Structures are given as C-alpha cells and as structure tokens.
Amino acid sequence: MVSLVLLSHSLKLVEGxxxxxxxxxxxxxxxxxxxNGTGGLGSDYAQIKDILHQAYRPEGTIxxxxxxxxxxxxxxxxxxxxxDMKSTIKISKxxxxxxxxxxxMEISGGAPLTDIMxxxxxxxxxx
Amino acid sequence: MNARDTVALFKLIAKEIxxxxxxxxxxxxxxxDADHGINLSRGFGAVLPKLEGEFETVGEVFKTTxxxxxSTVGGASGPLYGTFFLKMAGALGKAEIDLSDFVGAxxxxxxxxxxxxxxxxxEKTMLDVLIPVLDSLKNAxxxxxxxKDAFDEALQAAKDGCEYTKTIIAxxxxxxxxxxxxxxxxxxxxxxxxxxxxxxxxxxxxxA
Numbered sequence: 001m002v003s004l005v006l007l008s009h010s011l012k013l014v015e016g017x018x019x020x021x022x023x024x025x026x027x028x029x030x031x032x033x034x035x036n037g038t039g040g041l042g043s044d045y046a047q048i049k050d051i052l053h054q055a056y057r058p059e060g061t062i063x064x065x066x067x068x069x070x071x072x073x074x075x076x077x078x079x080x081x082x083x084d085m086k087s088t089i090k091i092s093k094x095x096x097x098x099x100x101x102x103x104x105m106e107i108s109g110g111a112p113l114t115d116i117m118x119x120x121x122x123x124x125x126x127x
Numbered sequence: 128m129n130a131r132d133t134v135a136l137f138k139l140i141a142k143e144i145x146x147x148x149x150x151x152x153x154x155x156x157x158x159x160d161a162d163h164g165i166n167l168s169r170g171f172g173a174v175l176p177k178l179e180g181e182f183e184t185v186g187e188v189f190k191t192t193x194x195x196x197x198s199t200v201g202g203a204s205g206p207l208y209g210t211f212f213l214k215m216a217g218a219l220g221k222a223e224i225d226l227s228d229f230v231g232a233x234x235x236x237x238x239x240x241x242x243x244x245x246x247x248x249x250e251k252t253m254l255d256v257l258i259p260v261l262d263s264l265k266n267a268x269x270x271x272x273x274x275k276d277a278f279d280e281a282l283q284a285a286k287d288g289c290e291y292t293k294t295i296i297a298x299x300x301x302x303x304x305x306x307x308x309x310x311x312x313x314x315x316x317x318x319x320x321x322x323x324x325x326x327x328x329x330x331x332x333x334x335a
Contacts, residue, residue: 036201042166045198045205068300069203072243076197076206 002107002116003029003055006100007065007074009042011035017100024101025108031055033070043073052077052089060113061089062103062120066096068127088113093127094120128274129223130182132330137178137192139326141171147322154315158302162202163315170200170208185224189216189232203300204316207240207253214239226274230264237261244299251297251309253316256288260324278328285321292317 008014011034018032031051036042052074055061065071071091078086090113092099099120106116128136144151144167151164174195182188189212197209218232237257241247248258263284267277292314300316302309 038201040201041160042162042201043205044201068244069206072203072206073197075243076209 001029001057001110002059002113003031003057003061004100004103004107005051005055005061005063005074006030006032006034006096007043007048007063007070008032008034008096009067009070013066013096017097020097021100021104025104028104028107029055029057030104043070045073045076048073049077049080052081056085056088058088062113062116063089063091064094064096064099064103064120065091090117092117092120093125094123095125099123128185128225128229130185130188133185133188134178134182136327136330137171137174137188139330140323141175143322143326144168144171144319147318151315151319151322154313154318158297158305158309158312159315160202160301163204163319166200166202167204167208167319170196170205173199184220184222186216186219186221189213189219203244204319207244207316208319210239210243211236211257226264226277227268230261230268233257233261233264246299249295250299251292251295251302251314251317252299253314253320255292255295255314256285256317256320256324259284259288260320275328275331278324278331282321282324282328285324289313289317289321 006014006017014032014034018030021030031054033044033047033051035044037044037047063074078089102119103116106119148164148168151167152161155161155163174192177191177195193209193212193216197205215232215236218235219228221228240254240257244252246252246254248254260281263281264277267280293311296307297303297305297309
C-alpha cells in the first residue's frame with residue numbers, strides 16, 4: 001500500500017486533516033509532521049526525517065504540504081537518502097486538505113502510485 | 128584561511144545574527160512570518176557549542192554549521208542556509224583555502240540555494256545579495272587584491288543588493304503572498320546574508 005505523508009507549518013492543521021481522513025479511509029499508512037518540534041510553527045528536520053523513514057514502502061510514498069519551507073526541509077532529507085529509496089517518494093503540489101482526502105481514498109482503494117499522482121496532478125496549485 | 132579561522136568567522140557571524148535578531152524579525156514582520164531573527168538566532172546559538180570541536184578542514188566547519196542549522200532553525204532559512212553551507216563544505220575539503228577557493232565554493236553554494244528554493248535573482252530573496260557578492264568577489268579574485276579589500280567591496284555589493292530588494296516585488300517565499308505590498312521593504316533573508324558578509328569583512332579586517 002502507498003503511504004501518505006502530510007507536512008505543515010502547524011501541527012494542529014495536519015492533526016485536523018488526519019481526523020478528516022480517519023472518518024473516510026481507515027487503516028492507511030498515514031504520517032504527519034507539523035510545527036518546529038518545540039510547539040511553535042515551522043518545520044522540524046529530525047521529525048520529518050524520522051517519518052519519511054517510517055513511511056517508506058516499496059509501493060511508494062506521497063508527500064503533501066502547505067507552504068514552501070516545509071517541503072524544503074523534506075527535500076533536504078530526501079537528498080540524504082539512497083537513490084532507490086528517494087525514487088519511491090513523490091511530492092505533490094495538490095492543495096493539502098483536498099489533496100489529502102483524494103490521496104487517502106485512492107490509497108485505501110489500493111491504487112498504485114502513478115494513478116494517485118495522476119489524480120493529484122489535476123488538482124495542483126501554484127506553490 | 129584555515130579551519131580555526133573558519134570557526135572564528137562563524138562565531139563572528141553568530142554574534143552578528145544575535146545582535147541583529149530583533150531587526151531581522153522586524154523586517155520579517157513587515158513581509159513575512161515574523162520569525163527570521165528568532166529562527167536564525169536559535170540556529171546559530173546551537174552552532175556555537177558545535178564549533179568547540181576539532182576540525183581538520185575548512186569544509187568540516189561549514190558542514191557542522193550546515194547540519195546544525197538544518198536541524199534547529201525550523202523555518203525556511205534552515206534548509207536554505209543549511210543547503211548553502213553544505214554545498215560550500217563539499218568544495219572546501221582543504222586545511223587552508225584562499226580567495227579563489229572560497230569564490231568557487233560560493234558559486235556552488237548559490238547553485239544549491241537556487242535549486243532548493245527554486246529561485247533566481249530578482250525574486251526578492253537572499254540570492255539578491257549572494258549573487259552580487261559572488262560577482263564582486265569573482266572580480267576581485269581576478270585582480271588579485273587582498274581578501275580583506277575584496278570583502279569590503281563585496282559588503283558594498285551586499286548592501287546595494289539589500290537596497291535593491293526594496294524596489295522589487297517578492298515572487299518566492301511567504302512575502303510573495305503580499306503581491307505589490309512587498310514593495311518598499313528589505314527582504315529579511317537578504318539582510319541576514321548581508322550581515323554574514325559584514326562579519327566576514329570585519330573578520331578579515333581584524334586579521335590584516
């Protein structure tokens with residue numbers, strides 16, 4: 001099963017999205033990171049590194065994010081990964097809330113990575 | 128410049144950031160998310176104890192600084208300055224470097240920032256200071272003037288670059304959401320980059 005990683009500046013934001021997804025698609029591999037790790041807004045390199053490792057699935061991983069700097073931190077982590085692991089991770093520019101729901105539903109239906117990314121590409125924002 | 132000098136330089140940069148923490152956050156309050164000074168101060172505060180280690184090459188000092196900033200800053204400046212110093216580290220694996228080594232590393236560091244931020248010059252980012260500084264130092268390296276004078280000229284280029292950001296609209300980062308309301312404001316990332324150049328100029332001035 002493809003895994004889903006949600007990154008935000010705010011922990012509350014991704015916790016809320018996790019609640020929304022939980023109502024509709026239970027039991028999917030879902031990982032969240034929000035805030036700077038000390039209760040403030042921002043991003044936490046160590047936590048993002050940790051969840052990207054936890055989220056690793058041979059079938060693939062999709063990252064959705066809100067604002068640019070969270071994804072930059074994820075990209076720093078990805079640069080440190082071995083190429084075969086890095087190549088399983090796709091970053092989507094779909095809107096975080098709606099994209100998360102679409103991705104979660106696709107994942108719970110057992111869709112492959114390429115199909116899910118195709119569905120998300122149609123929703124892409126400029127970000 | 129050897130590893131010990133590099134440690135001293137980064138300590139000076141940390142002091143410069145700490146001294147201007149409030150100012151950087153004020154700039155970021157105007158057009159960003161009001162945390163640039165706080166974040167960088169936390170990052171460089173964490174770098175300081177790491178600089179007490181033993182380093183053989185200049186690059187090792189850059190790498191330690193980079194990894195600490197990536198781990199502790201928490202905002203966009205973490206991955207950006209982290210990538211910048213990390214890419215530079217890769218090009219500075221020597222016990223002693225000269226101005227042309229530094230210029231070569233700076234160019235690689237700037238390429239790293241462009242790739243990480245998907246940004247170019249003229250988008251109201253730290254690149255609007257870093258690229259003019261590179262051009263100035265490149266020019267100085269070919270004329271063979273002392274490093275101290277080269278950095279004095281580079282500091283002027285950095286100041287001009289910062290002033291220039293007042294005249295342009297941000298198209299990258301949080302300030303881009305403001306549209307033309309970002310006009311008239313200095314980019315905070317430019318200012319922190321300028322402060323680093325200022326520290327380098329002061330360091331070389333003190334050494335000469």
